[in-house]
Amino acid sequence: MDTKELVQWIRTLYLHNNIKAFYMNIIWRVPRSEVLKDQHNECQMCKSRGLVEPATMVHHIKYLKYHPELAIEKDNLMALCSECHWLVHHHIVVKKQLNEERW
Ligand SMILES: [Zn+2]
Ligand SMILES: [Zn+2]
Incomplete structure (x- = not known):
């Protein structure tokens, strides 16, 4: 599947409210697991705050819905914990939370 076909497929899935079919597909599963591995299964947002939290998902920095052409671009993917993802x-x-408990 080339990028053009991928984009069309994703748009169709959104139209039919079935984007989970993308997230179940090998087309997504492979780059997803590679990104998790590359980013050491660590939440990148927690990491930027000096915390270590296992990543449970891979987020599209530019949202999949608006940038389906970046669906499997690793530069557009980021490992996050579910809390940061939310x-x-x-x-x-x-904001930086460390040392914020001052009286
Ligand atoms: Zn996090
Ligand atoms: Zn996301």
Whole structure:
């Protein structure tokens, strides 16, 4: 499947409310597991705050829905824990939290 076909397939899946078919497909599973491996199964957002949290998912930095052409581009993928993933999708920016408990 080339990029053009991939984009068309993803658009069709969104139209039919069936994007989970993409997430189940080998086309996604392979780059997903490679990204997890490359990023040491660590949540990259927690890591940027000096924390170590196992990643449970791979996020599309530019959203799949709007950038299906980047669906399997590793530069567009980021390993995250479920909490950070939720925050990202709700546009909540987490500031540095270390040493914040000062009185
Ligand atoms: Zn995290
Ligand atoms: Zn995501």
